[in-house]
Amino acid sequence: MPTMKTKKSATKRIKMSATGKVMRSQGGKSHLNGYKARGRKRNLRGTTVAAEVFVKTAARMLQGN
Numbered sequence: 001m002p003t004m005k006t007k008k009s010a011t012k013r014i015k016m017s018a019t020g021k022v023m024r025s026q027g028g029k030s031h032l033n034g035y036k037a038r039g040r041k042r043n044l045r046g047t048t049v050a051a052e053v054f055v056k057t058a059a060r061m062l063q064g065n
Contacts, residue, residue, distance in 0.1 A: 010061035014050065022050040022058045 015023045029044040050058065 004063050006063070007061040010058065014058050014062070015047070016058075016062065022055050023047040024050045 013024065017023050025047055026044045029041060033041060
């Protein structure tokens with residue numbers, strides 16, 4: 001049987017935390033930044049926990065690791 005391959009696009013967008021949570025980067029920060037407040041852009045930095053409904057899908061996409 002062939003090996004399970006990782007979805008490479010998923011590895012670039014989502015990460016698993018040490019406790020098993022799915023972490024994702026926040027959207028809305030790559031264009032039209034001129035009118036957004038400085039604090040709003042600052043709060044979009046970093047990662048956040050993905051929704052619970054996405055966990056099963058994310059685990060399947062990262063299964064090849």
